[in-house]
Amino acid sequence: MGNNLLKGKRGIIFGALDENSIAWKTALKVKDEGGTFTLTNAPIAMRLGKINELAKECNAQVIPADATSEPELSTLFSKSVEALGGKLDFVLHSIGMSPNIRKGKEYGDMNYEWYLKTLDISALSFHKILQTAEKLDAMNEWGSIVALSYIASQRSYPDYTDMAQAKAMLESIARSYGARFAKLKKVRVNTISQSPTKTTAGAGISGFDVFFDYAKMMSPLGNASAEDCAKYIVALFSDYTRMVTMQNLMHDGGFSSTGITQEMIERLTK
Numbered sequence: 414m415g416n417n418l419l420k421g422k423r424g425i426i427f428g429a430l431d432e433n434s435i436a437w438k439t440a441l442k443v444k445d446e447g448g449t450f451t452l453t454n455a456p457i458a459m460r461l462g463k464i465n466e467l468a469k470e471c472n473a474q475v476i477p478a479d480a481t482s483e484p485e486l487s488t489l490f491s492k493s494v495e496a497l498g499g500k501l502d503f504v505l506h507s508i509g510m511s512p513n514i515r516k517g518k519e520y521g522d523m524n525y526e527w528y529l530k531t532l533d534i535s536a537l538s539f540h541k542i543l544q545t546a547e548k549l550d551a552m553n554e555w556g557s558i559v560a561l562s563y564i565a566s567q568r569s570y571p572d573y574t575d576m577a578q579a580k581a582m583l584e585s586i587a588r589s590y591g592a593r594f595a596k597l598k599k600v601r602v603n604t605i606s607q608s609p610t611k612t613t614a615g616a617g618i619s620g621f622d623v624f625f626d627y628a629k630m631m632s633p634l635g636n637a638s639a640e641d642c643a644k645y646i647v648a649l650f651s652d653y654t655r656m657v658t659m660q661n662l663m664h665d666g667g668f669s670s671t672g673i674t675q676e677m678i679e680r681l682t683k
């Protein structure tokens with residue numbers, strides 16, 4: 414049982430593919446805290462994933478939308494406002510995909526058509542979502558919009574290739590649109606920079622297990638799990654974080670502020 418932190422709040426959750434997805438855990442947590450929402454994903458993911466199971470558990474309507482398609486986003490926002498009985502208080506962008514990573518391309522051998530697709534799906538879609546929400550006047554005052562990022566936006570990781578640029582762009586969009594939406598409607602816009610997490614998107618990065626273990630060793634609190642992330646997202650959707658906007662918030666067990674840990678020293682001097 415939750416604490417009714419989101420009682421009376423309505424929203425849209427993008428990106429629940431299966432029970433490992435950060436969006437899946439978030440949907441369960443939001444429901445637990447009294448929020449109501451629609452669930453959405455790309456039409457192809459609907460067929461491959463298990464979103465209908467989640468929808469049943471959360472008593473939520475599923476509305477398919479490719480997050481790169483403005484008309485589909487427009488329909489999604491209009492239908493969500495209608496289905497939920499009013500304007501929205503929260504939106505979660507939990508979307509990422511790189512065809513170059515999927516096809517095992519190295520950073521020195523990028524396919525640029527796919528590169529643009531990576532940026533469109535993983536970053537520009539966030540702008541499209543924000544712009545759609547503004548144009549349809551779909552958000553309530555003091556609403557909260559969150560997207561998920563990764564520290565490879567700021568530091569180099571060999572196998573994260575074009576997703577690093579997508580995350581840098583995503584964080585930049587949160588700052589630029591956050592300034593605009595604050596003035597327009599007091600809506601806040603943030604990204605959460607999450608620890609490596611064992612999900613379909615995470616496991617798609619080659620060498621994932623190594624950087625999962627490395628991050629764990631380099632984070633005083635260990636890696637943040639998908640459940641921990643869901644709780645943080647709930648906090649950002651709640652009224653307890655009203656003055657937080659235009660931030661890239663580290664949710665990483667201390668990784669980003671760590672030089673070296675005792676654990677790592679012991680490991681390297683063994």
Ligand SMILES: NC(=O)c1ccc[n+]([C@@H]2O[C@H](COP(=O)([O-])OP(=O)(O)OC[C@H]3O[C@@H](n4cnc5c(N)ncnc54)[C@H](O)[C@@H]3O)[C@@H](O)[C@H]2O)c1
Nearest residue numbers: 428430434435455458480508509561609610612613614615
């Ligand atoms: N797993 C990690 O290690 C990790 C770490 C930091 C940040 N993140 C970020 O968290 C977010 C969620 O990923 P996850 O780890 O839960 O994995 P996931 O694979 O469960 O979720 C990714 C989602 O993106 C959706 N998607 C892909 N293309 C789409 C499109 N065109 N339109 C709409 N949806 C589309 C997929 O269907 C899927 O549901 C992503 O932004 C990811 O980059 C993940």
